[in-house]
Amino acid sequence: MNKVNQEMDRLDSLLPEWVENSRPESAHGRVAVYIPELSKAQWDLLGISVLNADGRYSEAGDTEFCFTLQxxxxxxxxxxxxxxxxxxxxxxxxxxxxxxxxxxxxxxxxxxxxxxxxxxxxxxxxxxxxxxxxxxxxxxxxxxxxxxxxxxxxxxxxxxxxxxxxxxxxxxxxxxxxxxxxxxxxxxxxxxxxxxxxxxxxxSIQVKTADLARMALVLAYNGLNPLTGEQLIPRRYVQIAKTFMITCGMYNGSGEFAIGAGMPAKSGVSGGILTFVPGRLGIGVVGPSLNAKGNSIAGVHLLERLSREFDWSMF
Incomplete structure (x- = not known):
């Protein structure tokens, strides 16, 4: 079994338990209220989709929840x-x-x-x-x-x-x-x-975590969609976007996330997080309860734990 499949097999076995371990973190945050429609989201939802270049998904939690990109x-x-x-x-x-x-x-x-x-x-x-x-x-x-x-x-x-x-x-x-x-x-x-x-x-474009993971996979492969072989974005522009994601993508928590997870990421106040492991994986997370910086509190907790376990940090 190759290394890629081993990683996905481990994810399949770990993700359900780890999502449930991170879910209680939601109690320490709150959903966005300044956009009234977002305040209707269930606060303790948490879901994650991970996609590799072979088109294999590993998913757990509330992945069918629809949310907006923000x-x-x-x-x-x-x-x-x-x-x-x-x-x-x-x-x-x-x-x-x-x-x-x-x-x-x-x-x-x-x-x-x-x-x-x-x-x-x-x-x-x-x-x-x-x-x-x-x-x-x-x-x-x-x-x-x-x-x-x-x-x-x-x-x-x-x-x-x-x-x-x-x-x-x-x-x-x-x-x-x-x-x-x-x-x-x-x-x-x-x-x-x-x-x-x-x-x-x-x-206000609506997505699920699987959509985020696939969008992230294109960034992970420098603008190439590895599932189709089509170059969707020039490599240089992905390089620029990745740099902004590291320095600014998690609002005022960007430095903290870079230290804790070490992956380019962009969050939204609906609770979504798009991130990726360069050259390997696209990842989409949703957890509507936000920390003080406006990032999914349970989502960040889950991603930091996964990054440490699988050595996903760029640094």
Whole structure:
């Protein structure tokens, strides 16, 4: 039996027990409430899907739970904007550094000149990135994003959760204020409400953990889908995305996660975490109860334990 199959066999035997061991951690967090629709999620759910290049899944827990990508989508809209415009144009509008602030903070936009968002994974940066997606209308841009995500996930049925989208659009006052501030400073171009519509829609795309694992597998193989042999993303743009995931992908907990798990990762406030072991595995996790940094508290606990057991850390 080869080493890859041995690893998956071990995962098959360990994951069910380890998910149940990590699930009680959910009691120490809380589900997101600032987007009202997300507050309806069952707080103690926890599920994980792990996928290798042979197409073999190892899964345990609540993998049938549907949730929205939220900030996980920012990794892939960044990649799409890079594919549309190239590095120079994109990084004329957003920076490359962690902020040390909350993901929805606009403090440094006011303090630092020019008022360029520090990176594309905070809300201000992701809103700017949304404005850079090619298309003649918000609808066309959103459709391009959805089709790109469907291809990465190998799932033509991915769609926008209309209730979450409506909830975000109706309560996204802070995002709206950031967008108008960026417009005033000449960083954001176009119609603000249309840009925000694109942003709210890609955050509201609904997935399961298996979809995350397959999207992650493409990143693990530097933009190549090992299941089809198709290069979906240029290697250079995956390199850029991976770097941001390490430095900014877990909000203000990115350094802590890098030490604890050592894998590129991106979380979302719906409780999702997309991560991967470069050249080996794509991983999707969901656990709606969040820690103080906005990351799935049980999901982080599970991933850190798995990383130590299987030596998944890059470092």
């Amino acid at each position: 900030s996980i989508s920012k990794v892939f809209t960044l990649i799409l904007a890079l594919m549309d415009h190239g590095e120079e144009a994109v990084f004329a509008k957003v920076g490359k550094e962690p902020t040390g602030d909350n993901f929805n903070s606009m403090m440094k936009l006011e303090l630092i000149q020019p008022a360029i968002p520090f990176n594309p994974l905070i809300n201000a940066g992701a809103i700017v990135i949304s404005s850079l997606i090619q298309g003649d209308s918000a609808q066309q841009k959103s459709e391009r994003i959805l089709q790109f995500f469907r291809k990465l996930a190998g799932n033509e049925h991915l769609t926008v959760d209309s209730e979450v989208y409506r909830s975000e659009r109706e309560t996204g006052h802070l995002n709206r204020s950031m967008a108008y501030f960026l417009l005033d400073k000449g960083i954001l171009e176009g119609n603000v409400e249309e840009v925000l519509d694109v942003y709210f829609r890609h955050c």
